[in-house]
Amino acid sequence: MSEKARLRVLLVEDDDNDVVFFQRALRAHGSQVDLEIARDGEQAVQALSRRDGRPMPDRVVLDLKLPRRSGLEVLTWIRSTPELRDLPVTIMTSSGEPSDLQRINELGIEEYIVKPVSYQVLLETVGALLTKWDGSRP
């Protein structure tokens, strides 16, 4: 069996704290994840359009409330870009019911996660995600 390649995840999150905790959670699970970070919607689009030889991320974890371009705009852009149309997107946001939920579902996402206030819960959630992502990797 060949060695598993590392999971590449693009995290689109503007809150620094949330980034820190997410990274910690990943580390706590000892996973080998290549985490790319975009701080706003525009950066996310840039990151995905100009790879400069780097491989495309396997997953995108996308916050909805972002400066410059919103999470919905990014998602819309992803789904309308031919190469990225099937790119799996996980929404991780602070609100349970955004007004665009229907649109988001129409565009197609893998998971929708509300950012838990508790670190413990975050750990569990990330763990579940990793298990899921690992399992479905081609």
Place this chain on the structure above:
Amino acid sequence: MPATSLIPSYKHPGGRPIWLRYGVAVLCVIVATLARTALTPSVGPTALPFIFFFPFIAVAAWYGGFAPGLVATLLAGIASVSFFFDLDPALGIRLPDRWALVAFTTAALVIVGAIETLHGTKAELIRSHDLLSTTLASIGDGVIVADAQGRVLFLNPVAERLTRWSSSEAGGQPVATVFRIINEDTRQPVDNPIQKVLRLGTTVGLANHTLLVAKDGTEIPVDDSGAPILRPGGVLFGAVLVFRDSSEQRRFQEARARLATIVETSEDAILSKSLDGTILTWNMAAERLFGYRAEEIIGKPVTTLIPPDLQQEEVEILGRLRRGLPSRRLETIRLTKDGRRIAVSLRVSPIKDAEGRVTGASKILHDISGMLASREALAREKQLLSTTLASIGDGVIVTDAQGRVSFLNSEAERLTGWKSDEAREQALPAVFRIVNEVTRQPVEDPVEKVLRLGTIVGMANHTLLIAKDGTETPIDDSAAPIREGNGPLFGVVLVFRDFAEQKKAHEEILRLNSDLERRVAERTRELRETVQELETFSYTVAHDLRAPLRTMHRSAEVLLLEQAARLPEEGHDFLRRIADSAGRMDRLIQDLLAYSKVTRSEVQSVPVEPRLLLADLMVQLAPEVKERRADVRIENSLGWILADPVLLPQVFHNLLSNALKFVPRGTAPQVRIWAEPRDGFERIWIEDNGIGIDTRYRERLFRLFERLDSDYPGTGIGLAIVKRAVERMGGRVGFERKADQGSRFWIDLRPAEIHERKGTT
């Protein structure tokens, strides 16, 4: 016309001429003398001097009467003495001859007297007979006399006429042949009364309904009676039958009976009174009208019926009566037996006798209370109609079936300039001049159209009414036929109104409407915008508030998890406090967001099935249920209700969550959810075995931020959300304390009708 005589013909001497009577008397004496003289050769000159004189004196008395008889006696005496007496020259008549003469004279006188008596008797008899004949001839009834064997002896003229038998023909016939009677109804022969009389010897009356069948077959109704003819001593001589033609009487009786029936059965009260006002007759209708029975009121004065204040009427009526005039028809009041006053119309007519004198009066009364009521109702209706027509805002013109005006109401008068009286009988176009507003051409007469088509007709637009004085008014109108039921048309009613006013009003309404619509749209837009802003605001606020809390909570957690060794116990404590506070605040923010949403969002009211929602909720709460070892029972009694499919789950979540949370330490929560109908709502109960709520706090329980027990976690918003959500769905919420431990929360929502429910939610 003398009838058959009962005794032979007799001529009374008194009827003969005097000279003849005395002459005969003298002659008789002469003849007697000669006869005696002729006898002389046989018997001698003086023997039997009187012998022939006796018979001849009788003849003289017989023929001439008493006086000639006396004269004959005298002459006979003289002749006798002269011719047949041996006279003594000195004495004249010898003594023994004197006695003979006296004896002769006496005897002769006796003879004359006897004969005279005989005459008298005969005369008496004849007179009697004549009297009887005349009587019999002149009485109006028929008389038949029969002998003791029942054979006819005699018929009087009326009997002859009625039986068609003549007295002579009938003589000797059995009575039954001449007097044939049959029963009127059965046509069977009836026993002849004569037979009965002869048998019984008493007077007999006739049976009823008897018809006499005359000789020629004519039938006559008769009344009769029969009686015996008795000689002195009681010997039956025969019988006499007296009868009369009763057809006249019958007709009379029938007519009277008919009249009486008419009066009796009349529906109008009919009574008659004498001139002094005493009631004489009283028919059934009078009994009904007044309440007095005939026997009670007959004989009483008619004033009994008249109310005290109207007694004057009777005086006037009587006055007219005496003059023989019928009273005028009078509408007045009378009194019944029980004192009620009734409205009647009455007419009094005089009753006159054969000479035309007024002997009384007949009164016919008619209860007119119904009629008066109708009259009044009609007058009221007329008044109502009149007032209505006068006060409706439109002009009304009524025409007859020929299109001639019969009525204008005041508005029509105003608009046309014609007064109702003036306009009457005018043809409509004269009063109602209409032209087209634009072309100024005359417009078709709507009444004429209605009369032609027989249906309701509306008017063309742009019509101008030109009043009498030339004033022009734009009008709008319609005309309709006036019919009786489905019958023929008997007029047309034209209704029209000043359109100018209406036009203005109409335009104003349109303007106001569009103005209103514009403002409503604006308001709605503003509201929507506000709501939208609020939503965005809440969302943003929640998001931005929660981010720092997350960091605080997690930071504290991380420290506790990963760096615990470095901190003293007290430090751990504070870190936990940080985490808890942050967590609390986060929950608060979430709850506030939820509450705000409940208040703000548009609420739907659709049929939902609570059982399905609760099933979903149970899945959601499964971990907590498991952890607490809770027993949640959802019963079948939950039916379909009208609710919001988003809010209702929240309500259930909050209530169920509370039920699971607020239990005493160590107790496994037991929750039971069921429903029942109540006051037209469906009441869903959520019953728990928790810590219960003091009813003192009933008021405060559902308020925002109210927490009644700080031992248990809670933001104090949960129940406020429940209350707000339920109320926005049109329901009610409340709770009851259980006798033992726990509470029962209830929510009332409208049940969904069967036809509203869907197959699936």
